[in-house]
Amino acid sequence: MDKILLIDDETDVLYAFQRIFESPAIQIVSATSGEDGLKIFPKARPNLIIMDIRLGEMNGLQTLEKIRELDARTPVIMMTAYGTTQTAIEAMKRGAYDYLLKPFDIPKLQRLVQSALKASRDMRQSISLDTLEDPADDELGIVGKSEPMQKVFKLIGQLASSHATALITGKSGTGKEIVARAIYHHSPRSPNPYLAINCAAIPENLLESELFGHEKGAFTGANALRIGKFEQCNQGTIFLDEIGDMAMQTQTRILRVLQSGTFERVGSNRVIEVDVRIIAGTNRNLEEAVANRSFREDLFYRLNVVRIRLPPLRERREDIRLLVSYFLKKFGAHSNEPKKTINSDALEALERHDWPGNVRELENVIQRSLVVTKGEAILIDDLPPEISGQHQLPDRLAGSKELPASPEPAAADELVPPQIHQLFLWAQRSSDLKIMPAIEREVIRLALEQTEGNQLKAASLIGISRNALRRRIQKYGIVRNLDVQ
Numbered sequence: 001m002d003k004i005l006l007i008d009d010e011t012d013v014l015y016a017f018q019r020i021f022e023s024p025a026i027q028i029v030s031a032t033s034g035e036d037g038l039k040i041f042p043k044a045r046p047n048l049i050i051m052d053i054r055l056g057e058m059n060g061l062q063t064l065e066k067i068r069e070l071d072a073r074t075p076v077i078m079m080t081a082y083g084t085t086q087t088a089i090e091a092m093k094r095g096a097y098d099y100l101l102k103p104f105d106i107p108k109l110q111r112l113v114q115s116a117l118k119a120s121r122d123m124r125q126s127i128s129l130d131t132l133e134d135p136a137d138d139e140l141g142i143v144g145k146s147e148p149m150q151k152v153f154k155l156i157g158q159l160a161s162s163h164a165t166a167l168i169t170g171k172s173g174t175g176k177e178i179v180a181r182a183i184y185h186h187s188p189r190s191p192n193p194y195l196a197i198n199c200a201a202i203p204e205n206l207l208e209s210e211l212f213g214h215e216k217g218a219f220t221g222a223n224a225l226r227i228g229k230f231e232q233c234n235q236g237t238i239f240l241d242e243i244g245d246m247a248m249q250t251q252t253r254i255l256r257v258l259q260s261g262t263f264e265r266v267g268s269n270r271v272i273e274v275d276v277r278i279i280a281g282t283n284r285n286l287e288e289a290v291a292n293r294s295f296r297e298d299l300f301y302r303l304n305v306v307r308i309r310l311p312p313l314r315e316r317r318e319d320i321r322l323l324v325s326y327f328l329k330k331f332g333a334h335s336n337e338p339k340k341t342i343n344s345d346a347l348e349a350l351e352r353h354d355w356p357g358n359v360r361e362l363e364n365v366i367q368r369s370l371v372v373t374k375g376e377a378i379l380i381d382d383l384p385p386e387i388s389g390q391h392q393l394p395d396r397l398a399g400s401k402e403l404p405a406s407p408e409p410a411a412a413d414e415l416v417p418p419q420i421h422q423l424f425l426w427a428q429r430s431s432d433l434k435i436m437p438a439i440e441r442e443v444i445r446l447a448l449e450q451t452e453g454n455q456l457k458a459a460s461l462i463g464i465s466r467n468a469l470r471r472r473i474q475k476y477g478i479v480r481n482l483d484v485q
């Protein structure tokens with residue numbers, strides 16, 4: 001369950017929150033002053049604090065500072081009325097997660113709370129480099145005894161004690177994000193914040209200001225000064241996910257932060273110093289991107305000092321058994337039913353499968369199978385047909401290469417919604433932003449990725465003509481960046 005601590009002296013706000021977040025998954029505790037909030041905080045251990053900027057004796061900024069001294073990992077959202085945004089911006093410089101204007105825009109409030117709760121979970125959930133016997137809510141394990149995974153564990157251990165940059169590469173669902181979090185959790189920076197940013201989910205022209213902030217009037221739509229993630233996450237760790245999708249101009253700024261620990265907000269000349277550890281991740285082939293000049297060579301070498309390669313699951317089949325047992329325990333822990341197991345036929349089918357969606361696909365399959373299984377053990381019939389091998393392809397296609405043996409929608413399914421969701425967040429911040437082209441570009445990129453660059457198949461996959469696809473590929477300049485193997 002997520003716990004939110006609300007600090008506000010107006011009781012109306014508390015009632016409003018109780019209505020908006022009425023759910024068994026969220027508990028709201030409240031305080032009416034900064035002093036009161038600070039007393040409750042260590043006992044309640046909330047996952048998120050939402051606090052008014054104007055409080056009685058001890059104001060919001062002072063309270064924020066005290067909270068961060070106690071625990072810099074609990075995200076704090078400031079609430080502010082029009083006219084006090086200056087203070088809210090000041091709060092962000094001091095590490096507040098974000099701010100909200102009163103009166104609330106409820107859908108925006110809900111989205112912001114969800115994203116802050118996710119950030120909070122990322123920081124809190126400890127990550128063990130082992131199979132956990134009894135995984136709890138605030139713990140995750142990275143499982144693997146295969147040789148490549150043992151190498152990964154060794155590198156995580158070495159990286160954890162240093163401040164070095166790391167580059168994590170691997171196909172979708174291989175565990176890049178969980179490895180990034182493991183490095184953070186085992187590092188001396190673990191008491192400080194961690195933020196994960198998906199570079200592919202934010203339109204190119206906005207990523208720079210998301211990361212580095214912008215001055216008021218820096219570009220159309222920049223109505224107020226904005227503090228970027230680097231400034232906000234000072235002393236912390238930033239995971240730049242999908243860095244291969246980052247525009248050149250932003251790459252240049254990242255290189256500079258890596259080299260000198262400095263940057264300027266967009267539209268400003270003032271040099272700001274930060275101390276942030278960068279971890280980067282990508283499912284692209286960066287060597288190829290360097291060769292075709294869509295990725296800076298100097299940045300690549302700077303990131304590539306320590307490289308963690310996560311192999312596809314099919315190249316470490318001996319881990320499948322362990323992962324299955326881990327996921328059974330993990331999902332079993334959240335249910336009241338008796339613990340379930342898996343029978344040997346079903347397990348063998350899982351060990352044979354090719355897993356194009358990698359560990360994420362396996363995790364989803366176990367979760368779904370647990371729902372359909374009637375008895376104590378998952379049987380082969382409980383598995384999806386493309387895994388149990390019990391689906392019959394029409395004769396015409398059997399054995400032919402027309403259709404992939406197991407069309408894998410999981411990766412696309414999982415990738416698109418959060419990205420679209422983030423695009424909406426952006427659209428709300430800057431009303432003249434055109435998000436449809438960004439969504440279209442992403443869908444086309446995914447379709448081409450899934451069909452390994454086959455335009456005819458990609459076009460039919462997303463229901464447009466080949467000509468229409470070609471026009472869009474040209475318009476968005478997609479083909480050059482595509483990581484086709």
Ligand SMILES: Nc1ncnc2c1ncn2[C@@H]1O[C@H](COP(=O)(O)OP(=O)(O)OP(=O)(O)O)[C@@H](O)[C@H]1O
Pocket residue numbers: 140141142143144170171172173174175176177178179283323326359360363411415
């Ligand atoms: N070795 C592992 N042990 C346990 N769980 C794992 C392991 N690897 C991945 N997972 C789980 O699989 C899911 C996918 O992992 P993660 O999100 O880290 O992959 P990713 O490489 O970042 O994927 P994408 O490129 O799609 O973002 C997560 O739920 C993660 O917890």
Ligand SMILES: [Mg+2]
Pocket residue numbers: 176177241
């Ligand atoms: Mg990821």
